[in-house]
Amino acid sequence: MVMPTPTPTTDTRPNDTPDREGHFGPYGGSYIPETLHAAVEQLADEYNRARQDPAFTDRLRDLQQHYVGRPTPLYLAARLSEAAGGAPIYLKREDLAHTGAHKINNSLGQALLAIRMGKKRIIAETGAGQHGVATATAAAVFGLDCDVFMGTEDMRRQRPNVLRMQMLGARVVSVSSGSCTLKDATNAALRDWMESSPHTHYIIGSVVGPHPFPMIVRDLQSVIGTECRSQCLQQIGRLPDHLVACIGGGSNAAGLFYPFINDESVKLIGVEAGGRGPELGQHAAPLCKGQPGILHGSASYVLQDDDGQTADVHSISAGLDYPGVGPEHAYWHDSGRATYTSVTDSQALDAFNQLMRTEGIIPALESSHALAYATQLAASLSKDQTIVVNLSGRGDKDIDEVARLLQTDSSVVS
């Protein structure tokens, strides 16, 4: 058997999406005010140069290996698999990446792009705070100014990450408009960029926003899937049968799925936040329960009311608490290449507890959604099938919030 060596790279492009203007079928594009057009065009041009420039790709590969600690392990969760019954579950351990989540893959790459464009300040939106921490970290290691926009509700429930960002030298700008969560933080970051783009780069944290962001973030996160594919061939001796990842904007899922897109035997499953129930406002599951619309610069599935106003969303997980989703997921959803499902808050909490007790690993509440679905799926499959779950982040940040929920609402744990 051939044993390929993991070769992390930013240029894994098994198909030709998006087109030149950022379309994934009818989705994507660049629905932004003209004021931002020059900035996104500059970014697209710079990225096209950078990804063919060894000075960029070698630097990024070096950082991935020696700073982030890549490749992250692919771990057979034997006791979790036994508890679930059925197919073995492997975990792609993005929680072990520096800063504790996959977000660093994107932030470092985009910070290098900012430097190439001569921009000395970076900004970011954050929900769970993991993207904010990753961006604050990139700012520290490259000596850039950094402002992170965060909703006040998220600042409350993810306080450890607020402190972490501040200690890393970033300013955390509180956002108290709208629902005070990720959508509003994204609005605030876009507004800042409307004024600051000549000297500031906006590091969007997911595969959302106007072209070229969904493409750049997917490419930078594809290191996850590229490694995972090689590791499966080495450790299991074949490709996995199912890949499972949680979906907020969808960057950890896109990064895992994309290098497998042409492996048609591999089923791709995205897990959205089902929140408290199926009514609009109680969940954050646009692919499962929304419809096509435009939000934050691209066409995709969104949660809106009948007049096109963005709906309120809810998830126990701040990182999934978002009314939109990346346009490429909308494309994969419609084409059937990937399927999308959702799990509820309480199912995610159960999975959080289960992984801690069976494997001694604290998963992020975001990743717990993927775990919750994967254990259900495993039970329905035979032992010769394999499932890989993207364990996209660690859950230390969630400990206080989980403890609060367990105390105040005994119904959330079984």
Add this chain to the structure above:
Amino acid sequence: MNRIDRIFAGHRSRGEKALMPFLTAGDPDLETTERLLEVAQRAGASVCELGIAFSDPIADGPVIQASMAHALGGGASPGRVLEMVARVRPKLKMGLVAMVSYSIVHRLGVGAFVRDAEQAGIDGCIFPDLPIEESGEACDAVAGAGLACSFLIAPTTPTDRAAQIAGASSGFVYVLSRGGLTGEQMELPAGLGGRIEGLRSVTDLPIAVGFGVSSRDQVRRVLEVADAAIVGSAIMRRVAARRDDGQDAVVEEVVEFMSELGEGLITGVSL
């Protein structure tokens, strides 16, 4: 001929300039917006931009963002805004341009939205977050309904792209005086005159300048080089200041400010 074209053709033939106020429809409520439209016309406005509130207006500064949040809280949906327009249209000669996020229009369906807007008495549309690359369907629908469609040109827009944007526009082109968000500024940017001169060489459409135009003095300086001056945040800030004092107080405040803006200008629609 579309009303916007007729209004600007009249101004041009008489050597006049146009004042274009912006109002968020439904702030403080739709009844007051209806009264403010009449106020605007009496004060010399040629065209009024009517902002349809959106939950996530990323191009707007804090004043208009808060104004839209207030309007949405009061139920100023696109349908109710157009009902108000249909009521007030017979009393107005000035042009009415709907400023509306394409997120809303996409959801309603651009064909349906444009048809309803035209029937209510809207004369033109501005979709501030629709770039020309994505605008084909919208331009066809707007033109099919006989409405004008104005796109925005930013300070960072290169000349060849500005020519394309003007080419996709009808009625007038909307020139942003500066980058950034809507909101009031003390100074107009240097170089605005030069940019407008440059645009004249690529388009014959009337040029309206907005973003940061907030005083009588700035309106006059804009009108030295442009065909129309757009004033938004400065009006809506005054609306917000009197919101709690009732409709009459809001109307009184806007009458005073609009009269100040229009004083001595030869503008307005010939009645």
